[in-house]
Amino acid sequence: MEAAARTAQIALTFWLVVSDGSALVPIILAVVVTATKAVVKFAALRPNGLIQDPPIDIEKFERLSVANELKSNGLWIWLSVLSGLMFNAFDRWFVGAQLGSAVLVAYAACTQIAQMPHALVAAAGQTLGPWAAKRRDRLAQVDVRRNIRKVLVIATAAAALPSLLLLLVLEPLLSLWISTEFAVEHLAMARGMTLAFCLLSLNVPAYFLLLGLGRVRSSTLLVAVAGVVFVVGCLLLPPSLPGFVFMKGLFAALTISLVVLLLMLSRARSKW
Structure with missing residues (x-):
C-alpha cells in the first residue's frame, strides 16, 4: 500500500507540474494520500479489519497486543x-x-x-x-x-x-x-x-x-x-x-x- 501510494503521488505530482497546474493541487494531493493511508491502516488494525493474522495463542496475543505495543513503543x-x-x-x-x-x-x-x-x-x-x-x-x-x-x-x-x-x-x-x-x-x-x-x-x-x-x-x-x-x-x-x-x-x-x-x-x- 505504501509503495503504491507513494508511486502514484510522485507520478501525479510530476504530471501536475508538467501541466502547469496550481501549486495548491499537489499539496491537496499529498493530504488526500496521507489521509487515505491512515484510514486504511486504522481499518487494518480492527479485529475484523482488512488484514487478518493467522490464528495465534490467546495469552501471547494479550501480551503482545497492538495496544500494549503502542504503549511501550509509541x-x-x-x-x-x-x-x-x-x-x-x-x-x-x-x-x-x-x-x-x-x-x-x-x-x-x-x-x-x-x-x-x-x-x-x-x-x-x-x-x-x-x-x-x-x-x-x-x-x-x-x-x-x-x-x-x-x-x-x-x-x-x-x-x-x-x-x-x-x-x-x-x-x-x-x-x-x-x-x-x-x-x-x-x-x-x-x-x-x-x-x-x-x-x-x-x-x-x-x-x-x-x-x-x-x-x-x-x-x-x-x-x-x-x-x-x-x-x-x-x-x-x-x-x-x-x-x-x-x-x-x-x-x-x-x-x-x-x-x-x-x-x-x-x-x-x-x-x-
Missing part, C-alpha cells in the same frame, strides 16, 4: 519521527532564513527529487518489520540470527540501488522537470543531496528490522543523536549550500550506526 516511535522532521525540515528553514527564498526554492527542488528513491525504499522496507517480528521469539536460535544478518546485508545493498540509478539520469530529469539552465546550475547540489539520501537509504532495512525485533528505544536514540548533531551543525556552520548538503550527508552517515547495532545484536543473543 513514545519512542514519536521521538523517531521528530528526528526525521529535523532532517527533512530544519535545514530548509535555515536555508530560507540565511540564504533567501530564491536559494531555498532551488534547494527544496533538489531535495524533492533526491529523496524520491529513499521514499520508495522506506515504503518497501516496512515489510521487514512484520518479517522480523515473527522471529522475535526465536532469537535464541543461531540460524534465525544468521538469517536476519543475511536479509540485512542483501536489503541494505538493494536499498542503495534506486539512488545510484537516479544519479545516472539526474541531469536530464532536472532538465525535464524544471529547465536545462536549472539542471546545469544546480547539478552539483542535486548530486550531493542524492548521495546523502543514498546513505540514508542504507539504514532503512536495519531500522525496520530493529523495530520488528522490539529494539525501538535503541534505534530511536541513535537517530535522535544524529538529528541533534544535524541541527547544531546547521546552526554553527557558516551559511552556505555546500555546508547544508554536508550536514545532510553527516546525518545520513551517523544513522548507518543502526546497521552496526543490528549486526552486533544478532551476534550476541544475551544482548537481546
Whole structure:
C-alpha cells in the first residue's frame, strides 16, 4: 500500500507540474494520500479489519497486543519521527532564513527529487518489520540470527540501488522537470543531496528490522543523536549550500550506526 501510494503521488505530482497546474493541487494531493493511508491502516488494525493474522495463542496475543505495543513503543516511535522532521525540515528553514527564498526554492527542488528513491525504499522496507517480528521469539536460535544478518546485508545493498540509478539520469530529469539552465546550475547540489539520501537509504532495512525485533528505544536514540548533531551543525556552520548538503550527508552517515547495532545484536543473543 505504501509503495503504491507513494508511486502514484510522485507520478501525479510530476504530471501536475508538467501541466502547469496550481501549486495548491499537489499539496491537496499529498493530504488526500496521507489521509487515505491512515484510514486504511486504522481499518487494518480492527479485529475484523482488512488484514487478518493467522490464528495465534490467546495469552501471547494479550501480551503482545497492538495496544500494549503502542504503549511501550509509541513514545519512542514519536521521538523517531521528530528526528526525521529535523532532517527533512530544519535545514530548509535555515536555508530560507540565511540564504533567501530564491536559494531555498532551488534547494527544496533538489531535495524533492533526491529523496524520491529513499521514499520508495522506506515504503518497501516496512515489510521487514512484520518479517522480523515473527522471529522475535526465536532469537535464541543461531540460524534465525544468521538469517536476519543475511536479509540485512542483501536489503541494505538493494536499498542503495534506486539512488545510484537516479544519479545516472539526474541531469536530464532536472532538465525535464524544471529547465536545462536549472539542471546545469544546480547539478552539483542535486548530486550531493542524492548521495546523502543514498546513505540514508542504507539504514532503512536495519531500522525496520530493529523495530520488528522490539529494539525501538535503541534505534530511536541513535537517530535522535544524529538529528541533534544535524541541527547544531546547521546552526554553527557558516551559511552556505555546500555546508547544508554536508550536514545532510553527516546525518545520513551517523544513522548507518543502526546497521552496526543490528549486526552486533544478532551476534550476541544475551544482548537481546
